[in-house]
Amino acid sequence: MAALNGDVVKKLTLKALGQKDESRVDELLQLQVDPQLALTVLNAIPFLVHYPYECVEQTLNRYVPLAIVNALYKKYPNMAKAVAKVPRRKTLTPAWDKDDPKRLTALVETPWLVRSKGIESHWPVVDLLDPVIVDREKADAFAKLQQVQLGDGGFPWFPGGRSDPYITLLVLAGLAEAQRYGVEAPPELVENALRYVMSEIPRHLKPEEGEVSLLLYASYVVTSFPAKLKALPSAMRAVKFAKAWLDFAGKHSDAMTQLGKAYAAQAYFRLGDKKKAEDYLDRAMDGLRVDPIAGAYWQPEKYSWLWYHDTLETHAFMLRTLQLMRPKDENLPGLVQWILFSRKGTEWKSTKASAAAVFALLEFMKAKGALDKGDSYEVRWGPSVEKVELAPDDWLEKPLRWTRLGGDIAKAGAPEVRKSGPGFAFASLTYVYTTEKPVEESEPGMLNVSRKFYRRYKEGDKYRLTPLALGDAVKVGEDIEVQLKVNTRSQFEYVQLKDPRGAGFEAETLTSGWKWDQLSRYEEPRDSLTNFFVSWLPHGEYVLKYRIKPTTPGKYKIGAAVLQSMYAPEFAAHSSGFELKVEE
Numbered sequence: 156m157a158a159l160n161g162d163v164v165k166k167l168t169l170k171a172l173g174q175k176d177e178s179r180v181d182e183l184l185q186l187q188v189d190p191q192l193a194l195t196v197l198n199a200i201p202f203l204v205h206y207p208y209e210c211v212e213q214t215l216n217r218y219v220p221l222a223i224v225n226a227l228y229k230k231y232p233n234m235a236k237a238v239a240k241v242p243r244r245k246t247l248t249p250a251w252d253k254d255d256p257k258r259l260t261a262l263v264e265t266p267w268l269v270r271s272k273g274i275e276s277h278w279p280v281v282d283l284l285d286p287v288i289v290d291r292e293k294a295d296a297f298a299k300l301q302q303v304q305l306g307d308g309g310f311p312w313f314p315g316g317r318s319d320p321y322i323t324l325l326v327l328a329g330l331a332e333a334q335r336y337g338v339e340a341p342p343e344l345v346e347n348a349l350r351y352v353m354s355e356i357p358r359h360l361k362p363e364e365g366e367v368s369l370l371l372y373a374s375y376v377v378t379s380f381p382a383k384l385k386a387l388p389s390a391m392r393a394v395k396f397a398k399a400w401l402d403f404a405g406k407h408s409d410a411m412t413q414l415g416k417a418y419a420a421q422a423y424f425r426l427g428d429k430k431k432a433e434d435y436l437d438r439a440m441d442g443l444r445v446d447p448i449a450g451a452y453w454q455p456e457k458y459s460w461l462w463y464h465d466t467l468e469t470h471a472f473m474l475r476t477l478q479l480m481r482p483k484d485e486n487l488p489g490l491v492q493w494i495l496f497s498r499k500g501t502e503w504k505s506t507k508a509s510a511a512a513v514f515a516l517l518e519f520m521k522a523k524g525a526l527d528k529g530d531s532y533e534v535r536w537g538p539s540v541e542k543v544e545l546a547p548d549d550w551l552e553k554p555l556r557w558t559r560l561g562g563d564i565a566k567a568g569a570p571e572v573r574k575s576g577p578g579f580a581f582a583s584l585t586y587v588y589t590t591e592k593p594v595e596e597s598e599p600g601m602l603n604v605s606r607k608f609y610r611r612y613k614e615g616d617k618y619r620l621t622p623l624a625l626g627d628a629v630k631v632g633e634d635i636e637v638q639l640k641v642n643t644r645s646q647f648e649y650v651q652l653k654d655p656r657g658a659g660f661e662a663e664t665l666t667s668g669w670k671w672d673q674l675s676r677y678e679e680p681r682d683s684l685t686n687f688f689v690s691w692l693p694h695g696e697y698v699l700k701y702r703i704k705p706t707t708p709g710k711y712k713i714g715a716a717v718l719q720s721m722y723a724p725e726f727a728a729h730s731s732g733f734e735l736k737v738e739e
Contacts, residue, residue, distance in 0.1 A: 371415040
C-alpha cells in the first residue's frame with residue numbers, strides 16, 4: 156500500500172509477482188485507489204440518534220455536529236447540492252462493500268454479516284446528509300439545551316438534575332466549536348455558564364490526573380470563545396481564572412496527558428504567552444511516531460477509555476492545534492494521514508469523535524485547496540494508460556479499481572499511479588493466487604503474520620516446547636503446538652485469521668468459543684482449518700496458540716495462514732507454508 160499526498164508518482168510492486176513458480180495459478184491482481192474526497196469523509200460520520208430520554212451530553216452531541224454541518228452547507232452550497240449523490244441510508248454507519256472480490260472469505264461465513272449492512276438503531280436516526288433535516292434538527296436540539304440550563308448557569312447530566320462542572324464545560328466547548336464555523340450562541344447563556352464554571356472549578360485544584368485534565372480542559376474552554384464573546388464580563392474574569400488553573404496544572408505535569416498538554420498549549424497561546432504555549436506544544440508532540448502508510452501517531456495511553464484519552468479526538472485536536480500555532484509544521488500531513496487511515500481500517504461509531512476528526516480534516520483540506528480544486532489520477536499498467544478526473548464535490552460509491560485476471564496477470568507488470576492535485580488518497584495492490592510450493596511469508600506491511608510449529612512434551616512436572624523445522628518428522632499422537640504471531644502497524648477492526656491444517660492432523664479442541672488471552676477473539680475449529688475472528692485488533696504484537704495432533708502417517712503440506720481485514724480486504728498478509736512428516 157502507498158499513501159498519495161499532493162502531486163506524486165508511486166509504483167506498486169509485489170515480490171511474489173517476480174518469482175518463478177510453475178505450479179502457481181493466478182486468480183486476481185487488483186489495483187485500488189481510495190481518493191479521500193470531502194463527501195467520502197463527511198459520509199464517515201455516524202448518523203445521530205433520537206433517544207427518548209436524552210441526557211444533556213447526548214443533546215449537545217446532536218446539536219454541535221448538526222450546527223457545524225449546517226454551517227458547512229451554507230458556506231459551501233455546492234457541497235449541499237452534492238450530498239444528494241450519496242445513497243440514502245437508514246443505518247447509523249455506512250454498509251461495507253459486500254462485493255469486494257479481494258475478500259477471501261464470504262461475509263456470511265463471519266460473525267459480522269449483520270454489522271456489514273450498517274449499524275441499525277432502535278430509535279429514529281438523523282440524516283446528516285440532508286441539509287433540510289439538519290437545519291430543522293439543529294434548531295430543535297438547541298432549544299432543548301436552552302431549556303435545561305439552571306438558574307446558577309450550570310447544566311446537569313439530565314434535565315431536572317443538579318449542575319455539573321464537566322457537563323457545563325462540555326456545553327461551552329461545543330458552543331465555542333460551533334462559533335468557529337459562524338454559528339452564534341446567545342451571550343446570556345454563555346455568560347451564566349461561565350459564571351458557574353468559575354465558582355466550581357477551583358474546587359478541583361487537586362494533583363490527581365483526572366482533576367488536572369479537568370483544569371486544563373476548563374482553561375482551554377474559557378479561553379476559546381471568539382472576540383465578540385470575550386468582551387462579556389464573565390469571559391474577561393474567566394481568562395484570569397484560566398491563568399491560575401494553568402499555573403496550578405503546570406506544577407503537576409506528570410499527571411498530564413497528550414491531550415491535556417495540547418489544551419494547555421492552546422490556552423496559553425490565546426492568553427498571549429507564546430513561550431509557554433510553544434513549550435507545551437513541544438511536550439505534546441513528544442513521542443510522536445511516523446509510519447509511511449499509517450501516518451503520524453502516538454501510542455494509546457493507559458486507561459484509553461477515559462474521556463481525556465480518546466485517540467481519534469486527540470489526533471483531531473492536535474491537528475487543529477498545529478494548524479493554529481504552526482500552520483507549516485511538517486507533521487501536519489502525517490496527522491491527517493493517520494486520521495484518514497483510521498477511517499479506512501476501522502469503522503467510526505462515535506458521532507462526537509468522528510465529527511471532531513471530520514471537521515479537522517475539512518479545515519485542512521480547505522487550507523490546502525482540496526475543497527476548491529479536484530485531483531487527477533493516471534494509471535499506467537503495461538500497455539494501457541487510463542486517466543480519472545475528480546472534482547472536490549464528486550462522490551465515489553466504491554474505490555477506483557483496475558483488475559487483471561488469470562493469464563493477463565503474468566504480462567501485466569507493476570502498475571504506476573500518477574496523482575495530481577492537493578487531495579489525499581491511498582493506493583493498494585492485491586494479488587490472489589494458488590501454488591503447490593510452500594510460500595514465503597508475505598512482505599512487511601500494515602498487517603503481518605508468522606507461524607511456528609513446536610513439539611510439546613512433558614518433562615517432569617512441566618511441559619516443554621521444541622521448534623520443528625520444515626520437513627521434520629513427528630509421531631502419531633504427539634502434541635503439536637501452533638503459534639501464530641500477529642503484528643500490526645495500526646489498529647484494525649473485523650479481522651479474520653485463517654490457519655489451514657494438514658490433512659493428517661486433527662485439532663485438539665473441537666468446540667468453538669471465545670478466548671481473551673492477549674487478544675479477544677472467537678476461535679472456530681473446522682475440518683481443515685481453524686478460524687480466528689478478531690473484532691478489534693489494536694496496534695502491537697500478539698501470539699495466538701492452539702494445539703493439533705498427528706493422526707495419519709504420511710508427508711503433508713500445510714498452506715499459509717492468512718490474515719485479512721473483512722472491513723477493508725486490501726489489508727492482508729500470510730505466513731510461510733510448511734511441511735511435516737507423520738510417522739507411526
